[in-house]
Every structure is written in C-alpha cells, then in structure tokens.
Amino acid sequence: MGAIYEKCFRPWLFRQDAEKAHEHALTSLQTLAGVQPLCSLLAWANRVNGARPIELFGLKFPNAVGLAAGFDKNALAWRAAPALGFGHVEIGTVTLHAQPGNARPRMFRLPEEEALINRLGFPNDGAEAVALRLAKFPSRRRAIPLGINLGKSKTVPLEQAANDYLASFNLLADHADYFVINVSSPNTPELRRLQTQEFLPGLLKLMRKSARDRAKKLGARPAPLLLKIAPDLSFAEIDLILATVAEHELEGLIATNTTVSRPGLAGETEGGGLSGRPLHPRVVEIIRFVSLATKGKLPIIGCGGVLEPSDAHRLMDNGASLIQIYTGLVYRGPFFARELAHALSWRHREWV
C-alpha cells in the first residue's frame, strides 16, 4: 500500500503547494470522518490483532501510534484517525483566541531529506469554536484517546501566558482524554521561553491546580497533563524541566517538537521548524536522556522523524511508551500508521 502511495499519489500531491496538499488531505479525512460506518469498518480492518492495549496515565491505547499535533489543528478530521490505524490522535495546537498564523507560503518540503519545514504560527479557530465542534461528539463514542494540544495566543504577552492556557483548558476540559501544554513550537515569538524557570513553574502549577480543582468538583479523575518540549534544549535545561514536571506531577512528556537547527542540511533553508528524518537522532538522544534521568518512571511519547518501522522501534527501545507521527504520514502515506502499529505490536502481544 505504501509503495502505491509513493509511486502514484505522492508525485501528484508533491506537485501542489505543501499547505494546499495538506488541506486536500484534511478535507478527504474530514469527508471520511462524516461516514462513521465506513470509519468503523476500516478501524476494525486496521486493528492490531492480539495486542494488549497500552495503559498509560489511566487511558487505554489500542496501539502505540498516534497522530501528532498540527495535522488537525481545528478538530475537523480526527474521527477518521482510527480508520487509518492510529491508536490515539492529538488535535491542535489550539489557542484561546482565533488567529490566522503567519503569511503564506509557510510550509515547505525537503524531499531529499524526507523532511518538512513549517512556520505556520498556530493558525486555528480558537478554543471556543473547537470546543463547540467537539461537543457534538460525546467522549463515550470515541474509539481511541483524544488529546488536545494547547498553545499561547500570539497577542498575549508571556507574563499572561499561564492564564491564556488556562482559559483554553477551561473551555475544552470536557472534550478530551489528555491535554498537552505546548511550550516548544518555534513559530510563536518567545513561546519557547515558557520552558525556562522564569515561566514554567508558574504555568504548570496553575494548570495542575485547575485540572485537580475541576476534577474534585465533578468527582472525576483529573485530566492527564503532558508537556511538549523542544529538541533544541540542552540536557541541563531538560534536567530543570524534569524537576518542574516532577514537582507539579505532570503525567508525561512529548519529545519533541520541530527543531530550529538544521542538522545535516547544507546551504540556505526556509525559516521555521524542521521535522522528519534529520530530527530523528536528536529525538532519540532526548528520549534516552529523559528515560535515564527519570528511571523510566515518566511516560514519554516519542515524536520526530519516524519514517520506517525501525525508527519507531528505536524510540521505544530508548524509553518511549507511545510514538506520534506527522512528517512520516506525508512521505509514506495514509497507511503508514497501520504499518507502524503492526510492526510495534509484538511488544504488546497477549501470549496465551
């Protein structure tokens, strides 16, 4: 299936502007999501036979492969994710205020490197509109866990960022299984400073407390909170982040977002965050570091440059509990999640 995509569909898609091609893919998935009996049938056909669900922070994941944030920013197509074989899906980044993002063009392919560069800048409809969209689909009807990735609105200064995240969380809290505090996208000015000790403790404290207070009021379990970090941090910086994550008892880490560095790339490139194959070695290093530093106790979702099943195994061998893909979907096509889920499934087999 992957070979057919790479020979027939990819050349056609790659003749289009990268963001336009993405919009076509999203519209196709949105159409598929509208035909739920077909989605259910495909999800059944693409299930991973014999594998135990992966239990993590109180959630059950039918397989290890998730759709990374950024693909479905506005919760338009996420219900089609199980049909492609995904075991979880993360929508967003959603910000409190609707915003258009940066000027186009802002998404670029590097086919030789099997990479992408984007400087989208969180274009999205805003938390209220996304909440209204998600409210139509009650959580009990979800086939796989749904995460919402939260970011800071561009117009909000860093000093008010914590309240901006919190306001988005309050609007969306009923509509997802886990939340991601995204402080690592390179395309919102200053956003990554939220990873420093100047801002991170205050942000995590407020989010943790609010999630707990809300759960107490409802008599429910607090929503798992994860932090998504950048690959450009030093190990010393990651150590400080891990201490803060432990102090505020976050449930996990997503490693990593796109990089502002250009590993192995010669010459001028577009500005923005690089994803795909060149990012992978750094992601492996970071996952290994976090896993050793936390003695394997902090769940890690590994994300970055998974373009072959061996890449997914490498992330898990080094300490990831789940993986996510974005660029791999662009280069390997819609059946890639299923291929990865099957390749990883022996790790979660029921031996009977």
Ligand SMILES: Cc1cc2nc3c(=O)[nH]c(=O)nc-3n(C[C@H](O)[C@H](O)[C@H](O)COP(=O)(O)O)c2cc1C
């Ligand atoms: C076009 C594009 C848009 C993205 N948008 C977001 C986003 O809104 N929020 C986020 O946390 N990550 C975003 N990402 C980062 C991905 O979720 C992922 O962390 C990164 O691309 C590395 O994974 P990959 O190599 O499999 O693509 C985006 C990536 C791409 C390529």
